[in-house]
Amino acid sequence: MVERRAIVRGKCHDVDCATRSDGSAPGGDFLDALKNSRWESGEHRDEQVDDYSWFLNAIRHWANTGEPVYSSAVNALEDGIWEFRHGDKRLTFYDTDGRGGCTPKMLIRDHADAEVPDSSHWQIPYFDPLIRIGHAFTKRTQKTPAADLAAAADVRTEDLDHDK
Amino acid sequence: MTNEPERPTLIEQEEATDAGAQGLAAADLAGQVVRLLEQALDASGMDQKALADKLDVTQGRISQVLNGDGNMRVAAVARYLRALGYQTHISAVPVEPGRPELPREVNRRRRPAAKREVSETRYVARLPKRSREKTTG
Numbered sequence: 320m321v322e323r324r325a326i327v328r329g330k331c332h333d334v335d336c337a338t339r340s341d342g343s344a345p346g347g348d349f350l351d352a353l354k355n356s357r358w359e360s361g362e363h364r365d366e367q368v369d370d371y372s373w374f375l376n377a378i379r380h381w382a383n384t385g386e387p388v389y390s391s392a393v394n395a396l397e398d399g400i401w402e403f404r405h406g407d408k409r410l411t412f413y414d415t416d417g418r419g420g421c422t423p424k425m426l427i428r429d430h431a432d433a434e435v436p437d438s439s440h441w442q443i444p445y446f447d448p449l450i451r452i453g454h455a456f457t458k459r460t461q462k463t464p465a466a467d468l469a470a471a472a473d474v475r476t477e478d479l480d481h482d483k
Numbered sequence: 484m485t486n487e488p489e490r491p492t493l494i495e496q497e498e499a500t501d502a503g504a505q506g507l508a509a510a511d512l513a514g515q516v517v518r519l520l521e522q523a524l525d526a527s528g529m530d531q532k533a534l535a536d537k538l539d540v541t542q543g544r545i546s547q548v549l550n551g552d553g554n555m556r557v558a559a560v561a562r563y564l565r566a567l568g569y570q571t572h573i574s575a576v577p578v579e580p581g582r583p584e585l586p587r588e589v590n591r592r593r594r595p596a597a598k599r600e601v602s603e604t605r606y607v608a609r610l611p612k613r614s615r616e617k618t619t620g
Contacts, residue, residue: 325489325493326493326494327493357506368510368553368554369510371506375497375507375510376510377514379494379507380511380514389514389518390521391549439522
């Protein structure tokens with residue numbers, strides 16, 4: 320059984336870093352890099368929200384509510400892979416049943432199909448209890464690069480294989 | 484088989500340091516600001532153009548704020564929410580032992596009316612009444 324880095328144990332979800340077949344955890348490496356560089360530049364640190372804190376808080380909020388910290392903080396990519404988005408930084412995630420299974424959760428288009436119709440985030444369905452943080456990248460173009468979508472899917476495949 | 488204690492989560496590690504706990508608190512409050520603005524805009528029934536007109540700013544500025552991270556100046560938060568029909572209040576919940584919830588509310592009643600009796604500490608000169616001189620004309 321692979322040991323994953325735990326990010327948060329929330330009321331709705333437990334969130335861990337996905338682990339590739341070689342044992343690396345790209346989402347965890349990304350968070351470490353943000354943590355190590357958080358005060359490399361910039362004045363008035365007491366007035367800033369650093370990127371590391373932003374991502375951890377966004378993940379914690381999702382873990383406790385199953386919803387984004389605010390609308391634009393989360394975006395659905397494709398085939399059940401979603402992303403936390405902050406500035407030009409993206410961190411993908413997906414859910415799993417913990418036994419290597421994943422039923423892709425898609426954005427709900429019609430309010431009549433909403434699972435949480437009273438929520439202002441009714442387009443977001445219920446996710447399984449376990450969330451894994453996958454691939455991180457910088458988005459510099461309008462569309463998400465195909466290479467990053469493929470990398471996010473690969474991380475998920477390799478991570479879920481550990482649980483089968 | 485030994486039951487090893489679970490390693491602390493990244494959130495627990497952050498909450499255990501001053502810098503980490505403060506960083507998370509800053510991100511959390513900023514997130515609350517955007518969430519509140521989104522909900523107020525939704526509840527008001529206004530669109531971004533109407534809000535821009537009311538605040539006398541560009542629609543681009545409104546979009547920037549609503550798509551930002553919420554780390555706005557306090558005055559801007561109050562202005563935006565007021566323009567959407569809300570007064571903003573701020574309060575603080577203790578997360579460390581021994582701290583009271585803030586702000587402390589003091590229930591002062593209306594100031595009682597001043598007593599009319601003469602007290603020992605209050606000297607009122609009593610001069611003999613002068614009789615009015617009657618004028619004749």
